[in-house]
Amino acid sequence: MAKRTPTETKQAIRATAPADLEPQTEGSELRDAVISRGRRLGLTGWARDDTLDGVRVHAEGAPGAVSELVSFLQSQSPAAVQTEAVPVEGHEQFAARGVSAGAFVVQEHQATAHHFDFRLEVDGVMRSWAVPKGPSLDPAVKRLAVEVEDHSLAHNTFEGSGHGGGVIVWDQGTYEQGGRVAWPEALQRGHAVFVLHGEKLRGGFALQRTRPADPPQWLLIKRRDDEARPGSDVTNESPRSVLSGRTLDEVMR
Numbered sequence: 133m134a135k136r137t138p139t140e141t142k143q144a145i146r147a148t149a150p151a152d153l154e155p156q157t158e159g160s161e162l163r164d165a166v167i168s169r170g171r172r173l174g175l176t177g178w179a180r181d182d183t184l185d186g187v188r189v190h191a192e193g194a195p196g197a198v199s200e201l202v203s204f205l206q207s208q209s210p211a212a213v214q215t216e217a218v219p220v221e222g223h224e225q226f227a228a229r230g231v232s233a234g235a236f237v238v239q240e241h242q243a244t245a246h247h248f249d250f251r252l253e254v255d256g257v258m259r260s261w262a263v264p265k266g267p268s269l270d271p272a273v274k275r276l277a278v279e280v281e282d283h284s285l286a287h288n289t290f291e292g293s294g295h296g297g298g299v300i301v302w303d304q305g306t307y308e309q310g311g312r313v314a315w316p317e318a319l320q321r322g323h324a325v326f327v328l329h330g331e332k333l334r335g336g337f338a339l340q341r342t343r344p345a346d347p348p349q350w351l352l353i354k355r356r357d358d359e360a361r362p363g364s365d366v367t368n369e370s371p372r373s374v375l376s377g378r379t380l381d382e383v384m385r
């Protein structure tokens with residue numbers, strides 16, 4: 133566990149450490165070394181591989197420990213490390229960023245009511261939310277997401293019809309966990325930030341719990357980034373299954 137240092141005595145930096153990009157060298161070796169060193173120094177933050185720049189790091193904690201990590205970066209990097217002071221963000225872990233945490237899927241589902249089932253792979257199951265209006269790429273739009281029972285990973289590719297209803301795989305891909313708190317605790321605490329790499333849904337999203345139980349209710353919100361599409365309506369613009377190319381109506385016909 134990270135040492136607890138009062139926020140007012142903490143310091144935060146962003147650093148870019150050029151990595152040796154020779155083909156036989158994995159950039160992630162430097163990333164992983166930074167993470168384990170940062171954890172041992174009692175620091176929090178993140179490190180990610182950047183194809184062009186090398187390894188990018190956010191580190192915060194006691195000033196002496198931050199300096200030690202910068203020295204370590206300099207010792208491991210083939211070229212000068214660039215650092216800048218940034219505000220302390222309150223990270224509770226030292227995490228790898230840009231790393232897949234597993235699958236995500238969105239299934240459009242006509243049951244008693246029409247909705248989209250939004251599912252994230254967490255600890256071997258698909259945590260699931262029923263989103264009546266479906267996800268949006270517009271950061272101004274907050275979509276109600278009602279927590280529903282976990283599903284198995286095997287269900288991720290299910291499409292079909294019956295009993296007057298139907299299911300299509302509206303989007304699928306992988307996701308990265310983000311935010312300042314480790315998963316799955318972020319979900320337990322009711323605020324989870326993640327990055328989707330789907331065919332339709334891309335970039336940062338947040339799930340924010342607004343009601344604790346009976347059943348838990350959340351809001352699904354697109355974060356403001358390069359993948360945001362203000363004013364868009366992705367469920368209407370891109371209605372077809374990413375598996376079969378069919379619409380839900382065509383599956384149920």
Ligand code: MN
Pocket residue numbers: 241243247248249262
């Ligand atoms: Mn459903």
